[in-house]
Amino acid sequence: MSSWGDGTRSVRAGEGVAVPGAPLRPSPVFAAPFHLGDQPPRAHGADAYARTEHPTLRDFESAVGALDGGRCLSFATGMAAISAAVFACVSAGDRVVLPSDGYYTTRLLARDELERFGVRVDYVATPEIEAVAARGDLDGARLVFLETPSNPLLDVCDIAAVARAAHAAGALVAVDNTTATPLGQRPLELGADLTVGSDTKALTGHSDLLLGHVSTTDDELFAAIQRWRNNTGNTPGPFEAWLGHRSMSTLDLRLARQATNAAAVADLLAGSPAVTGVRWPWRAGDPSFELASRQMLRPNGVVSAVLADEAAVSTLLSRTRLWTAATSFGGVHSTIDRRAQWGGDAVPPGFVRLSCGIEDTDDLVVDLAAGLDGLT
Numbered sequence: 420m421s422s423w424g425d426g427t428r429s430v431r432a433g434e435g436v437a438v439p440g441a442p443l444r445p446s447p448v449f450a451a452p453f454h455l456g457d458q459p460p461r462a463h464g465a466d467a468y469a470r471t472e473h474p475t476l477r478d479f480e481s482a483v484g485a486l487d488g489g490r491c492l493s494f495a496t497g498m499a500a501i502s503a504a505v506f507a508c509v510s511a512g513d514r515v516v517l518p519s520d521g522y523y524t525t526r527l528l529a530r531d532e533l534e535r536f537g538v539r540v541d542y543v544a545t546p547e548i549e550a551v552a553a554r555g556d557l558d559g560a561r562l563v564f565l566e567t568p569s570n571p572l573l574d575v576c577d578i579a580a581v582a583r584a585a586h587a588a589g590a591l592v593a594v595d596n597t598t599a600t601p602l603g604q605r606p607l608e609l610g611a612d613l614t615v616g617s618d619t620k621a622l623t624g625h626s627d628l629l630l631g632h633v634s635t636t637d638d639e640l641f642a643a644i645q646r647w648r649n650n651t652g653n654t655p656g657p658f659e660a661w662l663g664h665r666s667m668s669t670l671d672l673r674l675a676r677q678a679t680n681a682a683a684v685a686d687l688l689a690g691s692p693a694v695t696g697v698r699w700p701w702r703a704g705d706p707s708f709e710l711a712s713r714q715m716l717r718p719n720g721v722v723s724a725v726l727a728d729e730a731a732v733s734t735l736l737s738r739t740r741l742w743t744a745a746t747s748f749g750g751v752h753s754t755i756d757r758r759a760q761w762g763g764d765a766v767p768p769g770f771v772r773l774s775c776g777i778e779d780t781d782d783l784v785v786d787l788a789a790g791l792d793g794l795t
């Protein structure tokens with residue numbers, strides 16, 4: 420499967436051997452307990468209880484793991500996956516390094532939960548983590564958690580370089596790969612111990628699911644994360660897992676259209692007098708362009724920019740028909756999210772994260788240009 424292209428792998432990942440007369444794509448299995456029969460529980464690999472084993476979850480996990488290049492465990496949400504990756508790896512007294520500019524709920528998890536259990540948390544901005552690692556400032560860390568590209572600023576860090584330094588210091592490395600997706604970046608191949616994703620976003624891509632996952636090539640880490648999931652019950656429902664697997668079939672196509680749209684949108688924004696601070700890592704001149712071009716496998720559809728203020732964002736949204744005010748990103752609809760309204764990101768009031776959907780490029784550009792026309 421590794422020799423196949425992205426489109427083929429997106430469609431075929433997680434499929435078993437074809438059986439004549441069986442469904443082309445299995446339906447979800449709705450079960451909590453399973454028949455035990457006259458054998459000991461789980462004898463010969465039989466399922467016993469859905470919190471700890473489930474065929475529909477395994478199908479989804481097999482598909483995601485094939486794209487990630489590791490063994491995958493699914494979770495009810497992206498934050499459940501992040502929590503598992505962190506809590507399964509650290510203990511009281513450990514040191515954790517987190518991105519100061521990443522997803523703000525990860526920082527809330529650290530502030531509200533990790534610190535009360537006696538875990539020391541240090542925060543480093545994504546563009547600075549490579550220099551921090553090179554100086555040897557990761558000594559004593561148990562876990563270095565990266566998010567690249569970062570959300571919402573879209574900065575990129577060198578995963579391989581940080582992983583080498585972290586491992587030399589005795590630390591594990593986890594990468595939040597939500598923005599990139601497994602088709603855009605494979606952290607495990609770059610030296611990370613864990614890759615984490617909020618599959619709510621681009622991986623499933625239809626804005627109708629909550630899902631997350633963690634993948635690893637390390638059997639001990641896999642067992643620790645599986646134990647955490649079993650003990651805390653953070654499993655997704657079978658219908659969500661089935662829908663997620665089905666939605667992944669179009670991942671290659673969706674990412675391609677979103678990237679095309681993002682390139683055009685970034686150019687439009689950069690040429691507008693009403694906009695400053697346009698960020699898209701695959702646009703020449705972007706601070707992350709060189710590293711993103713070298714490290715990542717393909718672009719995606721998330722762009723960030725700064726308008727004058729909150730009123731300018733409201734005016735823009737009132738003038739557009741195809742750009743919807745909504746949070747999250749990676750879906751088939753194009754959305755604009757004014758991040759300051761949530762209170763978790765250090766951004767100006769007019770900072771927006773644009774998630775380009777799969778609408779026709781010309782339509783999106785014309786609609787956004789109409790919204791920007793005359794805006795100051």
